[in-house]
Amino acid sequence: MVKTITPPLIEEYEINRDTMIIMPLTYGSRIYSQIWELEDEYISPFKPIDIIKKGCISFGSSYEGRKEATKQLTxxxxxxxxxxxxxxxxxxxxxxxxxxxxxxxxxxxxxxxxRREDIAKTQILFNNKRTVTLPVSYNSINNQILRTALLKTTLSRRIENLERKDWYFISGRRNLNASEHTGKYSTEEKEYK
Known part of the structure; x- marks a missing residue:
């Protein structure tokens, strides 16, 4: 008899660098989440979208704000x-x-x-060699991967440009200060009444 191990049910989950996938899991009449990390697996009593929304808030923005940023950038x-x-x-x-x-x-x-499993299924191989077959077409998954890469590249370039402008502003200021003519300053104390 093969024993299956059920992932632990956790009340709170925060998305992190190890989070690979968040899948809906039907539990009675409710939708829970099955979460795969690089080395762990969990079940959460919250829907996948709720975990995504909470993750956005944890890192300083709302889901709606992140969605609007994607729209503006891409x-x-x-x-x-x-x-x-x-x-x-x-x-x-x-x-x-x-x-x-x-x-x-x-x-x-x-x-x-x-890779394509059939017309409506795609297998995904994660970096940790774990695989999952999803009921989604290859073209749809491929398109989503490319769109995410576009968002990542566009946002990275924007951040780099802002950092470059900050660096020029700071280093330019420093050079201006170094080239100022320094005169003598009076160090006499004066009494004010």
């Missing part, structure tokens, strides 16, 4: 990839509309490769 409005945390390279993309209860969220950073 023009993507439907099935938009989300920057949970750009500093730690945490970008997720949905497999369907996020309002669909069967929407799966995948971390682009952990996808090693993906």
């Amino acid at each position: 023009g993507i409005t439907h099935k938009a990839p989300i920057t949970v945390d750009s500093t730690n390279s945490i970008y997720f993309f949905p497999t369907t509309s996020p309002s669909n209860s069967q929407c799966i969220w995948i971390s682009q950073e952990h996808v090693h490769l993906h």
Whole structure:
């Protein structure tokens, strides 16, 4: 008899660099989340979209704000990839509309490769060699991976440009200060009444 190990049910979950995929799990009449990390697996009593929203808040923005940023940076409005945390390279993309209860969220950073299983199924191989077959077409997954890469690249370039401007501003100021003519300053104390 083969014994199956059920992942632990956790009340609180915070998306982190090790989070690979968040999948809906039907539990009675409710939708829970099955979460795969690089080395662990969990079940959460919250829907995948709720975990994504909480992750955005944890890293300083609302889900709606992240979605609007994706739209402004890339023009993507439907099935938009989300920057949970750009500093730690945490970008997720949905497999369907996020309002669909069967929407799966995948971390682009952990996808090693993906291949067509059949016309409506795609197998994803993660960097840790774990695989999952999803009921989503290859073209749809491929498109989502490319859209997430576009978001990541566009946001990275924007951040680099801002940092470069800051560096020029700071280093330019320093050079201006060094080239100022220094005169003598009076060090006499005067009594004021």
